[in-house]
Amino acid sequence: MRVIVPVLTVLAVIVALWYAACIPMNVKGVLTEAERAGAEVNPPGAKDRRDLGAFGLVLGNSFAIPATWEQARPRLPAPHQVANELWNTTVMKKITSKRSLVYHGWVTLSATLLGFAIGTGLGILLAVGIVYSRVMDMSVMPWAIVSQTIPIIALAPMIIVVLYSIGVQGIIPKAIISAYLSFFPVVVGMVKGLRSPDAMQLDLLRTYYASSAQGFWKLRLPSSMPYLFTSLKIGIAASLVGAIVGELPTGAVAGLGARLLAGSYYGQTVQIWSALFAAAILAATLVAILSVIEQRVLKRMGMA
Template sequence: MRTALPILAVVAALVALWYAACLPMNAQQSTLLAERAGVSVTPATAAERRDRSGLALAFANPGVAVEHAFAQERPRLPAPHQVAAELWDSVVDKRVTSRRSLVFHAGITLAPTLLGFAIGSLLGIALAVGIVHSRVMDLSVMPWAIASQTIPILAIAPMIIVVLNSVGIQGLLPKSIISAYLSFFPVTVGMVKGLRAPGSADLDLMRTWNASRLRTFLSLRLPTSLPYLFASLKIAIAAALVGAIIGELPTGAVRGLGARLLAGSYYGQTIQIWSALFGAAIVAAMLVATIALIERITLRRMGLAR
């Protein structure tokens, strides 16, 4: 209960700020809707409305702003209850197999997310093991891994899709590669940190026992690295979801969370855009929670959890 109260207070404050932001953001459209309904508003002329900011219009017509700001069909900033209603309609009221179901689109995006996460995680772990055990890889591979993250994913995603499409590779794999590109780096960095976590005294003890590199890795370095690995996997799984969504954008996809964002952008459906964003956030939270559950079970069985 003590933990829930601060969280609820922060959520309530954010929702209140969100509602407050809707007033100036939607004030101009509220004025137009009121005029069409025959309500007299100030400022009266279109030129005056163009010269006034959203906040000024909201103060000039507080009743109009409050009445129309939270019920527009295509608002600049949807109100929280509008996004919640859209989420309920697209998640609960629609069948999972329906193209209008957000669950259907989330499932389409989830497939490349998980495949890209698996590829990126395995690649990151392999690179980390090589970097820790090879001075040459440490000096050569690690700088390139860092440099790879300076390239904007929005710039490289179309290139990956076009190149793979030219050799006949379409569908799931190109989006998975983009997800793997975003997810391998945090796993690499976290695993390197974890594999190097054992102190010199522990390593000297393993040498005293004449332990091989493999035995030292399995008995000392790997168990010590698990907390670092799981922390990195939580970041990587969220990054993989972002990569899958971005991979859907250049192809003009008609299925997936990226497709919902594109469709909402094309037709000015801001409520649909916000509901898709919240849907992606919910999926990411569920994936991170799954990794956290696996972490808790694994560390507890190994005697590393408190």
């Protein structure tokens, strides 16, 4: 209760603000349509209205307020329009339909998961290499850290086109972008995690005459788990962004990014917002799944 009531209040305030913002954002379009339909508008003529502020128009034409929440192509769709569109394009459509968000979401999700698996696997391997080899630590680790400060996503359009020109297309290029976005957070987090046992614990293993491999499996790997899960959660969110951005430059026909792009070409704002919410729900679900796994695993290991 301590959390739910404030969160619901904040969400209610956000929805209320959203509805309120729809009025000034959409009023000009509504008035133009109303005038075409023959209604009395104050002042008449789209030209005269252009220079007026949105709030003045709302005050002068209060009859138009309900219509700002019902436009077909509003500048800012109202929450219930987005919810409607989401409902219609997920539950009401067959999932094989090209207009179903489940279909587009699956296209993006499959690239995300494939990329995430590749990126995480390679990231963990590189982290192990860095922890066990002084040369790799000194020469590779600084680059892994620097790469975090680079807007690496700028590479995305090029990767798509280059892979296309050598005949690779479909899910693989998007998965590669996803993979390298999730790669570096995992490397950095995992190196931190594998180094987290302190000198006393390492010494204890040495007094047990434990081999290097035993030290890895029994001490370093288990104690890196909290760090691993933290970076996995960052990594999967980054993977999803990568898959979405990977759909932008080539004008892909399927996927959430393609829905965003098509919506922005044709001014279908409701479509953009519903794709955006679908992506948000997808991201939240993926992170939530990882959190549940994290809790289970850490509890099992006696760490949480």
